[in-house]
Amino acid sequence: MRNLLFEIAYQGTRYHGYQVQENALSVAQVLQDAIEAVTGSRDDITGCSRTDTGVHANSFYFNMKTESRIPEDRFPIALNHALPPDIAVKRCQEVPMEFHARYHCLRKEYLYRIWNSEIRSPFLDGLVSEYKYPLDLPCLQKATQDFVGTYDFRAFCAAGGKEMETVRTIYETSICREEGDMVCFRVSGDGFLYHMVRIMVGTLLEINEGKIPPDSIREIIEQRDRTLAGRTAKPQGLYLNRVEYGDEWFGKTV
Amino acid sequence: MRNLLFEIAYQGTRYHGYQVQENALSVAQVLQDAIEAVTGSRDDITGCSRTDTGVHANSFYFNMKTESRIPEDRFPIALNHALPPDIAVKRCQEVPMEFHARYHCLRKEYLYRIWNSEIRSPFLDGLVSEYKYPLDLPCLQKATQDFVGTYDFRAFCAAGGKEMETVRTIYETSICREEGDMVCFRVSGDGFLYHMVRIMVGTLLEINEGKIPPDSIREIIEQRDRTLAGRTAKPQGLYLNRVEYGDEWFGKTV
Numbered sequence: 001m002r003n004l005l006f007e008i009a010y011q012g013t014r015y016h017g018y019q020v021q022e023n024a025l026s027v028a029q030v031l032q033d034a035i036e037a038v039t040g041s042r043d044d045i046t047g048c049s050r051t052d053t054g055v056h057a058n059s060f061y062f063n064m065k066t067e068s069r070i071p072e073d074r075f076p077i078a079l080n081h082a083l084p085p086d087i088a089v090k091r092c093q094e095v096p097m098e099f100h101a102r103y104h105c106l107r108k109e110y111l112y113r114i115w116n117s118e119i120r121s122p123f124l125d126g127l128v129s130e131y132k133y134p135l136d137l138p139c140l141q142k143a144t145q146d147f148v149g150t151y152d153f154r155a156f157c158a159a160g161g162k163e164m165e166t167v168r169t170i171y172e173t174s175i176c177r178e179e180g181d182m183v184c185f186r187v188s189g190d191g192f193l194y195h196m197v198r199i200m201v202g203t204l205l206e207i208n209e210g211k212i213p214p215d216s217i218r219e220i221i222e223q224r225d226r227t228l229a230g231r232t233a234k235p236q237g238l239y240l241n242r243v244e245y246g247d248e249w250f251g252k253t254v
Numbered sequence: 255m256r257n258l259l260f261e262i263a264y265q266g267t268r269y270h271g272y273q274v275q276e277n278a279l280s281v282a283q284v285l286q287d288a289i290e291a292v293t294g295s296r297d298d299i300t301g302c303s304r305t306d307t308g309v310h311a312n313s314f315y316f317n318m319k320t321e322s323r324i325p326e327d328r329f330p331i332a333l334n335h336a337l338p339p340d341i342a343v344k345r346c347q348e349v350p351m352e353f354h355a356r357y358h359c360l361r362k363e364y365l366y367r368i369w370n371s372e373i374r375s376p377f378l379d380g381l382v383s384e385y386k387y388p389l390d391l392p393c394l395q396k397a398t399q400d401f402v403g404t405y406d407f408r409a410f411c412a413a414g415g416k417e418m419e420t421v422r423t424i425y426e427t428s429i430c431r432e433e434g435d436m437v438c439f440r441v442s443g444d445g446f447l448y449h450m451v452r453i454m455v456g457t458l459l460e461i462n463e464g465k466i467p468p469d470s471i472r473e474i475i476e477q478r479d480r481t482l483a484g485r486t487a488k489p490q491g492l493y494l495n496r497v498e499y500g501d502e503w504f505g506k507t508v
Contacts, residue, residue: 009377077372080373080374085374086376090373122342123263123310123340123381125339125340
């Protein structure tokens with residue numbers, strides 16, 4: 001028995017999120033089907049995170065305890081043959097048996113892509129959130145810095161969130177224009193509440209629209225009241241972008 | 255009556271090319287439907303080029319003679335509301351009545367995107383051609399320079415091509431690695447034969463594979479024999495990227 005850690009990427013458009021659900025197609029179910037096709041056994045897989053319907057991942061990890069003897073360097077190629085074109089296995093490596101992709105995650109980075117133009121891009125349907133008004137990026141960049149720190153982020157958690165513990169540490173945030181009309185918001189932290197990044201983005205957009213004062217983010221956090229924060233931005237722009245684990249899990253191979 | 259020139263972009267995946275066809279969805283038909291919905295009349299449109307099934311355009315022009323009084327700056331917004339998300343109107347401007355989007359085109363640039371990795375990208379299905387073997391880019395970059403000049407390119411024209419006149423001038427070519435695993439071939443010329451860019455790319459890939467000698471492109475051109483050139487690369491990687499007209503058509507407004 002080995003414990004294997006897989007890095008994957010996926011376009012979330014067709015899926016009702018990562019997690020297996022009754023009567024709805026999920027990324028995890030499609031992965032398990034492909035693994036079963038390749039190894040002959042339906043092993044449980046443990047994802048690093050849940051993602052919502054329509055949310056994407058540039059980098060996502062899951063681990064799986066398996067009796068399969070497929071070598072680590074062959075596993076991605078074998079699985080990619082069995083997977084649809086919107087899911088790709090990038091890497092596989094053996095980790096200690098006690099490794100758990102969710103519990104042992106130290107840091108995650110999310111990316112939120114905003115297509116900031118009156119004219120849509122015909123290549124980005126489902127892959128960005130469209131916003132046609134001018135963005136005051138210096139003002140928003142300053143505001144994003146107020147997310148950084150260790151706080152109770154209850155005001156930035158969807159009402160349906162089940163988390164009892166709502167304190168999280170945000171390490172870094174930025175919002176800037178990348179190629180042409182694409183504006184990217186990036187945020188890294190030790191963990192995120194349900195809809196947290198999308199509510200952060202919705203709050204920044206409402207700051208841009210003058211509906212929320214630019215210097216009020218700390219106060220919204222302190223009030224712990226969801227109704228004071230902005231709207232929940234659309235899932236299409238959201239990407240899990242980077243996931244970090246401690247070096248101790250990887251021996252010399254990382 | 256005005257003659258209006260429109261710049262558009264489209265993802266070709268869903269379409270059987272640009273040109274209107276019986277019993278198959280084309281970009282031109284969808285444009286005419288949208289124009290009819292907006293102006294109330296089904297005006298003829300003249301495209302700058304034909305594109306094949308699955309081929310994309312970052313920039314494509316068509317002109318239309320119309321009685322519509324919609325102002326030039328409002329037309330893109332109105333049409334985009336009536337178009338599906340994989341076609342976007344970027345710009346509209348009035349041109350002299352004698353302007354013709356195909357006849358008066360001076361120069362076109364095509365881009366061919368090759369995803370050069372063993373691992374697919376889940377976001378690029380239909381938008382690139384995949385090639386998993388290492389590419390000898392210095393060798394290929396040198397070979398591409400032999401396309402530059404004015405020649406009879408019959409060897410780089412599909413058998414089904416109807417062009418009687420097969421002399422074309424190629425101005426510039428390049429092949430280089432852009433972000434990470436993406437390799438881009440660019441070629442500009444005064445015009446292109448049926449499948450010409452795709453046969454150029456197929457020939458470069460066969461040079462990479464040692465099937466065609468790197469210094470034989472000029473000889474293949476001289477022989478005017480399609481069977482000496484390489485395979486026809488897939489349509490998914492091909493983009494009409496830039497179309498140029500003489501400044502004289504645009505008065506002071508360009």
